[in-house]
Amino acid sequence: MGQSKIPVDLILSSLAEDAEKAHERVQKASEVLLSPLDTEIASTPYDIVYEEDRVRLKHYRPVTEIRYKTPLLVVYALINRETMLDLQPGRSVVERFLKSGLDVYMIDWGYPTRKDKFLTIDDHVNGYIDDAVDLIRKKHGIEKIHLMGICMGGTFCVIHAALHPNKVKNLITTVTPTNFDTDQGLLHIWMKNLNADRMIDAWGNMPGDIMNLGFLMLNPARLIIDKYVGFLENMDNKGFVENFVRMEKWIFDSPDVPGETFRQFVNDFYKKNLLIKNELHIGGRHVDLKKLTMPLLNIYARFDHLVPPGASDKLTGVVGSEDKEDFCLDTGHIGIYVSSKCQREFAPKILEWLKERDD
Amino acid sequence: MDDTKQDQKESMSLFEAWMRSSADMMESSLKMWQSVAPAGDGGEGNADQRRNRAREQWETTLNTWRAAVQVMREPEAMEGLFKGINTMPEILLKMVQPALNGVFHMQQEILKRAMRIGKSTQAYSFENLDQEAFKAWTEIYEREFRQFLSMPQLGLTREYQERLSAAMDKYNVLQATVAEFITLFMLPVEKSYKVMQEKITQMADKGKLPDNAKDYYRIWVKTLEGHYMTLYKSAEYNEAIGKTIEAVGEFSVAKRRILEDFMQALPVPTHKDMDELFKEIYQLKKRIRQLENQNKTGETQAEE
Numbered sequence: 274m275g276q277s278k279i280p281v282d283l284i285l286s287s288l289a290e291d292a293e294k295a296h297e298r299v300q301k302a303s304e305v306l307l308s309p310l311d312t313e314i315a316s317t318p319y320d321i322v323y324e325e326d327r328v329r330l331k332h333y334r335p336v337t338e339i340r341y342k343t344p345l346l347v348v349y350a351l352i353n354r355e356t357m358l359d360l361q362p363g364r365s366v367v368e369r370f371l372k373s374g375l376d377v378y379m380i381d382w383g384y385p386t387r388k389d390k391f392l393t394i395d396d397h398v399n400g401y402i403d404d405a406v407d408l409i410r411k412k413h414g415i416e417k418i419h420l421m422g423i424c425m426g427g428t429f430c431v432i433h434a435a436l437h438p439n440k441v442k443n444l445i446t447t448v449t450p451t452n453f454d455t456d457q458g459l460l461h462i463w464m465k466n467l468n469a470d471r472m473i474d475a476w477g478n479m480p481g482d483i484m485n486l487g488f489l490m491l492n493p494a495r496l497i498i499d500k501y502v503g504f505l506e507n508m509d510n511k512g513f514v515e516n517f518v519r520m521e522k523w524i525f526d527s528p529d530v531p532g533e534t535f536r537q538f539v540n541d542f543y544k545k546n547l548l549i550k551n552e553l554h555i556g557g558r559h560v561d562l563k564k565l566t567m568p569l570l571n572i573y574a575r576f577d578h579l580v581p582p583g584a585s586d587k588l589t590g591v592v593g594s595e596d597k598e599d600f601c602l603d604t605g606h607i608g609i610y611v612s613s614k615c616q617r618e619f620a621p622k623i624l625e626w627l628k629e630r631d632d
Numbered sequence: 633m634d635d636t637k638q639d640q641k642e643s644m645s646l647f648e649a650w651m652r653s654s655a656d657m658m659e660s661s662l663k664m665w666q667s668v669a670p671a672g673d674g675g676e677g678n679a680d681q682r683r684n685r686a687r688e689q690w691e692t693t694l695n696t697w698r699a700a701v702q703v704m705r706e707p708e709a710m711e712g713l714f715k716g717i718n719t720m721p722e723i724l725l726k727m728v729q730p731a732l733n734g735v736f737h738m739q740q741e742i743l744k745r746a747m748r749i750g751k752s753t754q755a756y757s758f759e760n761l762d763q764e765a766f767k768a769w770t771e772i773y774e775r776e777f778r779q780f781l782s783m784p785q786l787g788l789t790r791e792y793q794e795r796l797s798a799a800m801d802k803y804n805v806l807q808a809t810v811a812e813f814i815t816l817f818m819l820p821v822e823k824s825y826k827v828m829q830e831k832i833t834q835m836a837d838k839g840k841l842p843d844n845a846k847d848y849y850r851i852w853v854k855t856l857e858g859h860y861m862t863l864y865k866s867a868e869y870n871e872a873i874g875k876t877i878e879a880v881g882e883f884s885v886a887k888r889r890i891l892e893d894f895m896q897a898l899p900v901p902t903h904k905d906m907d908e909l910f911k912e913i914y915q916l917k918k919r920i921r922q923l924e925n926q927n928k929t930g931e932t933q934a935e936e
Contacts, residue, residue: 287844291846387907387910388906388910388913388914391910391911391914392914396918400921459864462864462865463873466873466874468878471882472877474885475881475882475884490817492857492860494853494856494857494860495853498853498856502849
């Protein structure tokens with residue numbers, strides 16, 4: 274009688290060992306989960322210096338001497354919240370900027386309600402963003418400010434910079450979709466078949482929960498199963514649990530997107546790709562990318578499944594700027610801001626680039 | 633023939649006698665009423681007025697009956713009446729028959745359409761995916777049953793009924809679409825189990841079976857991820873997700889319309905009311921902003 278090819282004895286002993294470890298883990302986990310946890314996000318102190326409708330302008334309190342002449346305005350996307358740039362001390366882009374002596378402002382888009390369903394991209398770009406830019410210019414007595422956009426917020430910044438080049442000194446776009454005619458990301462494929470008109474007629478605004486469900490469905494094996502298996506394996510580790518809960522808080526804090534803005538973004542950008550074709554009109558004005566002449570730093574992520582490189586890396590080729598640079602990081606859409614590795618690359622790159630162009 | 637005439641004559645005299653005795657009875661009850669409750673002068677309040685009105689009604693009825701008795705006493709009228717009574721079943725049948733035919737026709741239509749179910753499904757093969765069953769059902773529903781919900785509604789409440797039918801229709805479509813989508817969405821899970829079985833057999837054959845449960849999980853998750861990526865890039869999935877979102881939207885709109893109908897009876901504004909108000913506020917704010925900008929530009933030019 275030969276030896277079995279299947280190591281049944283080993284498998285069984287391994288299972289027994291796993292069961293024992295799991296039992297210990299659950300015991301420890303209950304202690305961790307029942308103890309006070311530090312899961313606060315966005316704890317860097319700030320003042321609200323401007324409010325209009327649901328929108329607020331945050332001014333972060335400087336933690337050191339201001340070493341940059343020009344303040345920076347950060348414009349986040351309308352999807353999810355700007356708190357991602359300030360997840361926790363030690364993992365905060367805002368904190369790094371402040372420690373380097375940069376004066377930082379950030380737009381908080383708030384939570385749109387049904388009353389905001391008629392707001393268009395024009396209202397966001399030539400309304401809220403432009404008002405914030407004017408306020409900072411006036412407050413600091415300067416002609417131009419630094420502008421930095423995140424994802425969809427970056428697209429808004431590109432439009433603003435092209436329409437108001439006299440107000441923007443330097444432009445930084447991060448994981449910003451500008452070319453929508455690509456098959457690299459599933460989002461770009463799905464959006465082409467999406468009937469945005471029907472959705473907005475049905476819901477008024479685009480519900481944040483439905484968008485989140487869509488994002489989860491981009492990779493259910495990892496985002497719905499594996500992520501939580503990972504949590505179960507590490508739930509006895511307090512630090513891990515705290516970080517995990519912080520990310521959960523951020524991910525599922527999803528405001529709705531104003532209906533008309535969503536409709537316009539799907540139809541004019543994802544379906545017609547008007548921006549990169551230089552055919553976009555906002556508020557009756559042509560968004561001519563050749564008029565975007567200020568220095569441009571375009572940062573994108575190689576493994577971004579939401580805004581793949583093909584959606585970001587065409588911008589520098591079509592703008593009027595002579596001083597322009599593409600910078601690619603080996604990470605994903607969110608990792609660019611929160612991963613430890615990118616904390617060492619992303620913020621320092623921006624600070625260095627701005628320093629060289631701050632005079 | 634003579635027997636029939638004789639029968640008719642007897643019936644006629646019987647009917648005449650019955651009419652006359654009915655009139656007599658009505659007349660005597662009226663007289664009794666008059667003796668018990670003499671006519672008021674109209675100044676004794678509402679109860680008296682109501683009694684007078686009732687008596688007047690009774691008198692009018694009696695007079696009408698008397699006139700009828702007078703007319704019916706004529707042999708021609710009596711003959712006409714009996715002719716009418718004889719033809720009554722025929723008239724009733726003529727009235728009811730079209731309605732019965734309509735119901736029967738409708739039943740036949742439903743049966744016919746139900747019998748076509750088999751024929752429709754023949755066009756699909758059930759060899760591969762269960763999803764074909766959903767497609768078949770959707771097609772049958774849209775081709776055969778949807779028309780019943782699209783039948784024109786009539787009368788005062790027709791618009792409300794139409795909206796109700798529309799919501800039922802959208803709900804049916806939504807159910808079928810979601811079922812199809814879920815089946816498609818779960819396909820990678822089914823496939824990944826199958827692939828796992830094959831992989832385990834292969835590894836067992838080679839004697840390279842991992843002894844750690846986590847290794848099996850890792851292989852499975854990686855396989856599952858791969859299957860999802862393949863599915864997501866398929867035209868079928870793109871079509872299904874587009875249809876599902878569309879169906880969810882259509883049902884939401886139809887449901888809202890019914891709710892708005894119901895809410896008309898409640899003292900609360902509907903989405904439609906609020907949207908009109910919000911739009912007005914939005915437009916006013918925009919107009920104020922334009923005027924402010926024009927004003928600002930004017931001031932700057934004046935300063936220069």
